[in-house]
Amino acid sequence: MRNYIIKRILSLIPLIIGITFLVFIAINFIPGDPARIMLGIEGTEVMAEQIREQLGLNQPVIIRYINWMGQVVRGDLGLSLMTRRPVMQELMMRFPVTIQITFFGVIVSLFLAIPSGVLSAINRDKLIDFIFRILSFIGISLPSFAVGVLLILFMSKTFNWNPPTGFVNIWNEPLKALTILALPVIALATRLAASISRMTRSSMLEVLKQDYIRTAKAKGLKERTVIYSHALKNSLIPVLTLIGLQIGYLLGGAVIIEEVFSLPGLGRLLLTGIHNRDYPIVMGCILVIAISFALVNVVVDISYSLIDPRIKYE
Amino acid sequence: MKRIIRFIRKNWIGAIGGFFIIIIILIAIFAPLITSYTPTEMNLLDRNSPPSSRFYFGTDRFGRDQFSRIIYGARVSLQVGLISVGIGVIVGLFLGLIAGYYRGIFDTLIMRFMDLLLSFPSILLALVVITVLGPDLKNTMIAIGITYIPVFTRIVRGSVLSIKENEFVQAGQALGASDLRLISRHITPNIMAPVIVQASLALAGAILTEAALSFLGLGIQPPAPSWGAMLSESRRYMELAPWTIIFPALAIMITVISFNLLGDGLRDVLDPKINN
Numbered sequence: 001m002r003n004y005i006i007k008r009i010l011s012l013i014p015l016i017i018g019i020t021f022l023v024f025i026a027i028n029f030i031p032g033d034p035a036r037i038m039l040g041i042e043g044t045e046v047m048a049e050q051i052r053e054q055l056g057l058n059q060p061v062i063i064r065y066i067n068w069m070g071q072v073v074r075g076d077l078g079l080s081l082m083t084r085r086p087v088m089q090e091l092m093m094r095f096p097v098t099i100q101i102t103f104f105g106v107i108v109s110l111f112l113a114i115p116s117g118v119l120s121a122i123n124r125d126k127l128i129d130f131i132f133r134i135l136s137f138i139g140i141s142l143p144s145f146a147v148g149v150l151l152i153l154f155m156s157k158t159f160n161w162n163p164p165t166g167f168v169n170i171w172n173e174p175l176k177a178l179t180i181l182a183l184p185v186i187a188l189a190t191r192l193a194a195s196i197s198r199m200t201r202s203s204m205l206e207v208l209k210q211d212y213i214r215t216a217k218a219k220g221l222k223e224r225t226v227i228y229s230h231a232l233k234n235s236l237i238p239v240l241t242l243i244g245l246q247i248g249y250l251l252g253g254a255v256i257i258e259e260v261f262s263l264p265g266l267g268r269l270l271l272t273g274i275h276n277r278d279y280p281i282v283m284g285c286i287l288v289i290a291i292s293f294a295l296v297n298v299v300v301d302i303s304y305s306l307i308d309p310r311i312k313y314e
Numbered sequence: 315m316k317r318i319i320r321f322i323r324k325n326w327i328g329a330i331g332g333f334f335i336i337i338i339i340l341i342a343i344f345a346p347l348i349t350s351y352t353p354t355e356m357n358l359l360d361r362n363s364p365p366s367s368r369f370y371f372g373t374d375r376f377g378r379d380q381f382s383r384i385i386y387g388a389r390v391s392l393q394v395g396l397i398s399v400g401i402g403v404i405v406g407l408f409l410g411l412i413a414g415y416y417r418g419i420f421d422t423l424i425m426r427f428m429d430l431l432l433s434f435p436s437i438l439l440a441l442v443v444i445t446v447l448g449p450d451l452k453n454t455m456i457a458i459g460i461t462y463i464p465v466f467t468r469i470v471r472g473s474v475l476s477i478k479e480n481e482f483v484q485a486g487q488a489l490g491a492s493d494l495r496l497i498s499r500h501i502t503p504n505i506m507a508p509v510i511v512q513a514s515l516a517l518a519g520a521i522l523t524e525a526a527l528s529f530l531g532l533g534i535q536p537p538a539p540s541w542g543a544m545l546s547e548s549r550r551y552m553e554l555a556p557w558t559i560i561f562p563a564l565a566i567m568i569t570v571i572s573f574n575l576l577g578d579g580l581r582d583v584l585d586p587k588i589n590n
Contacts, residue, residue, distance in 0.1 A: 029446045138571065141518070141571040143529075145542075145545070146525075149552065156553055255441075274441070293433065
């Protein structure tokens with residue numbers, strides 16, 4: 001198992017080099033000169049040239065990428081072109097926001113999706129199944145930002161309450177953090193909950209058809225035991241795969257949700273970085289997102305063997 | 315015609331999706347006949363007016379008729395959906411056929427590159443591409459199309475690998491058919507079912523991505539009507555004019571639900587693995 005984990009993590013290295021290289025090359029083609037943007041309209045060409053020299057922007061793109069990677073390996077992501085603050089520091093400030101929204105998004109959606117999926121499956125073709133299926137269909141068809149905007153509208157019209165902006169650490173001020181996080185998390189969780197619920201339902205229906213479920217029922221086990229210890233556990237593998245795949249989308253969704261709720265997370269940092277042609281910031285965000293996305297998939301792979309002991313990794 | 319009737323009988327939920335899509339397509343085509351205003355026409359005296367018999371869905375902060383903007387927005391959404399998924403399907407077919415048919419170095423190179431593209435959230439990939447190309451309608455379609463290339467390449471390659479082992483392909487080979495003939499006459503028609511299913515679901519995804527990009531101000535540029543951009547523009551005035559939020563959100567939802575219903579229905583009919 002340990003060897004497998006090490007092997008999986010090592011296999012991420014070429015993937016991360018690949019994606020960062022692609023993005024590095026791509027943003028090099030973005031029209032607009034960062035030196036010019038930094039100087040504003042009053043800067044002269046001589047001053048711009050000086051800045052390009054200082055920041056190494058006049059070197060070939062491959063050399064710049066190798067230099068950047070060399071720095072990254074040493075844990076240095078460079079300085080933001082705009083604020084001149086270390087990119088690492090910016091990321092450390094912003095990443096917890098995105099992580100918290102994504103993490104709670106997953107928790108809330110699991111909390112909604114697993115019970116509704118199970119209830120739908122065991123009451124197949126009854127009213128409750130029908131209601132949950134319609135709800136989950138609506139859920140997968142509404143973009144998270146629209147849910148976010150509609151939630152804000154609903155809360156302000158019904159309760160005259162607007163979500164607070166800004167961000168506080170959940171460990172320091174848990175109550176305030178929860179009021180800030182509640183709406184963004186619900187908005188983000190809706191789609192994930194809907195797709196997990198659909199997957200749980202169909203996977204559960206598949207498992208309920210198996211012989212061992214009939215055996216379990218025949219030997220007189222309680223319905224609840226059959227469903228929760230026999231059926232649910234065995235239907236979780238495809239659900240887990242889906243969660244692994246969806247967390248990536250969730251990270252992407254968090255970027256937009258941060259914009260809707262004005263939360264100072266990684267997504268907004270990325271958007272401002274793109275807007276300002278702040279390459280170090282953009283690359284830092286891309287690196288963090290690519291690594292998190294890859295790590296989530298490793299964790300999902302490993303957790304298969306926790307749910308199903310028959311799956312062993314050598 | 316018989317096949318369509320059989321599909322409707324077998325799968326009425328999918329048929330409902332298809333029915334709504336036809337209506338949305340008709341609305342998009344006949345937009346000028348349905349609306350009494352152009353989508354960019356400003357009626358400054360009627361700013362933020364609620365839905366009425368004059369403005370069915372109300373007006374926005376510039377007094378533009380929301381109904382017209384939503385109807386014309388259907389054109390944008392469908393166009394982006396069809397063309398971007400088209401890009402994904404065409405390039406994906408080409409790469410997937412090469413990778414699956416010729417295997418070897420082509421396969422390794424193509425599939426590793428696809429793994430690379432899939433190792434990153436697709437909306438962010440689209441965001442990077444559109445930043446490089448510059449935000450407008452054409453580039454939005456290209457950016458979204460690129461995110462679908464790896465999806466279709468994988469599906470096509472997988473299907474080619476299994477179809478290639480069939481006797482009719484080997485018989486064709488034995489009879490001396492060229493690679494081009496084998497691929498175009500024997501393999502491609504037999505791998506289209508999963509591609510069609512995926513395409514109809516991808517259309518829903520593409521429409522959502524366009525809305526998200528336009529919402530961020532990186533997709534369709536104002537004053538062109540895009541449902542995502544309409545949501546974004548109206549955010550600041552939503553307490554004053556909630557209809558400017560509700561109708562675009564409904565338009566996105568109904569269109570995406572229709573494509574998802576159709577996709578699910580097609581999958582039930584075309585996917586041999588699902589027998590219930």
